[in-house]
Amino acid sequence: MHPLFSGLPKEEIDRLIAICERKTFEKDDAILGKNERRKGLVLLLDGVAEVYVEHEGYDEVLEVVQKGGLIGFSSLADFLGVSKGEGKEELVAVRAAERCEVLIIPFSVLSRLWDDPNVHDYLLAQACVRLKDVYVSLAEQIKQARKFGDSTSFVVPVQDLMVRDVVTLPPTATVQEAAKKMAETHISSIIVTEEKKLCGIVTETDLVERVLSCSLPYDTAIERVMTKDVATISRFAYYYDALAMMIERGVKHLPVVDDEKVQGIVTFSDLMRKKNESMMRTIQQIDHADERTLPKMKMAIYELLGTMLRDQVPIAQCLNMVTKLYDRLVLRCMALALNEVGEPPCRFAFYQMGSSGRREQFLLTDQDHFLVYESDEHAAYFAKLGEAIVRVMEKAGYERCKGKMMASEKAWRGSLETWKDRLREWMIHATNDNLLLAQNFFSYRFVYGDMDLHRTFEQQIREQLTRAKIFFFRLVEIEKQNEIPTLDRPIRSIFGLERKTIDMKKEVLFPYHHSVQILSLIHGIVSGTPFERIEKLKEKHVLSPSFAKDVQKAAENVLAIYIRHKWNHYKANKQASSVLSFTTMTTREKDELILSLKTLKQLQAQLFSHF
16 A cells, blocks of 8 residues: 555545546656646556656656656645745656556645645655755756866757858869869868759869879869768757768768758868867877877777767767777778788688677777688688787787687688588587677677678578577577566665666676577577667567667667766776676666666567567
């Protein structure tokens, strides 16, 4: 019995409950609107609800209310007649985070309960807890604002960075006109438009490489030398989106396009002026690094990561940008290794595994990679290449893998036929050791090499997996020994739980990764990041669209907590650990963790249901 009704005779409870209204809300339904007049308190009988505020089109969740919690404490001031905010609208709204059963307790019922001292004690205790949480949250926000208030945030919209007065020319203009326009306006690029629609872009580099070096006449139309496949960005995107795109595409100019019309342009120089210029210059040097300067790249990337975490850039965007930088670093390592051993004698492909394979690497970990090549007759060359890759990557800051899962090891390189035999061995003799190797292998991501060979390799894997039912069964059996834990008691009681810590890597992330991985393999999806696999599982109707979205959100929440925990350890020079203590978490982080674990456990249960 809820504390509000405890101590009352059954007849009285039944009479009061009859006055209350019981309602059911499906996921994302509005329980209370922000402008809705409060008629009483809302008791959450089952499910989870979110209290949130709308701000500039974005919903900021203020509190997660669990089963047994009360919603609408602010309306008690009206009930008591002490409110000083008459006429002011409610600023917060409440929605169902999952299917909810609620009991709406009108003020008339509260009036009949008000003389009970137990009710007074209960509401006072609840109000004090909520007030404490509010002050803690405000203190955290003020601390962050004062600490970083004078810094330029990574979440600045592109429209606040872009140059609006874009210099344009039609496709029929000459290269001489373009050069003259650049000189007059002191700019390094011209946007080519026709009826305000983007056709291409001409840069100073284009004029040098495509006009002067080719001795083209100055009356050549710029449509002959312009770049037509132009990377563009929306004005509603953010600083980190623009930076990530420039790094990925290797460009320094991004036209800002909306409704097919050019609204402005943002350049790499604009972004450099907004941030630490020396850091950005160092990152720009990745493509030209040698073995002497490789170690500097790691710290430049770390500095960028720290800035993004400080500015609270969404974790998915952090990982996206950092992965692009690490990929460029690995590609530079590959170039140096190939330069050392000479041109390859046949087609090959290089893959990364583990956190890098999943695009979840933020701090440099140990090396996890392998090589695939066409023929065993060239095994000696690729043995040398594997050794060179490991040595150069070690220079860049990647430690050697303690489990020796690297291309320098014979077990992690081979021809197409060798890999076919290796996977067959893992699948037929599904020992724990072989399953561990397979789990790591199936986190692979193609990074460098021949795309046609890569496609052949993946097709070979798909064909083998069609005969791997026992292999799948064994993988699932192992996962059943590693069920994701639940913390489903109300968040206020979390310190009353027997456990005070959770190993985010072993107890949460690994089971989540393996669940997505095995479900994907069962349905013929052999590669991709966890989020890419979830999208493909949704397309195959294995996961419903709403559940796929919930899983991705839960995974993002877990990764955000885990990454910030690991980053804080790194900054404090503490020994790296994936064990998280609940006492170091904010109330909001605990709320998010409870909901996230619940969702990821449902994903794991869906995997188990296959067997």
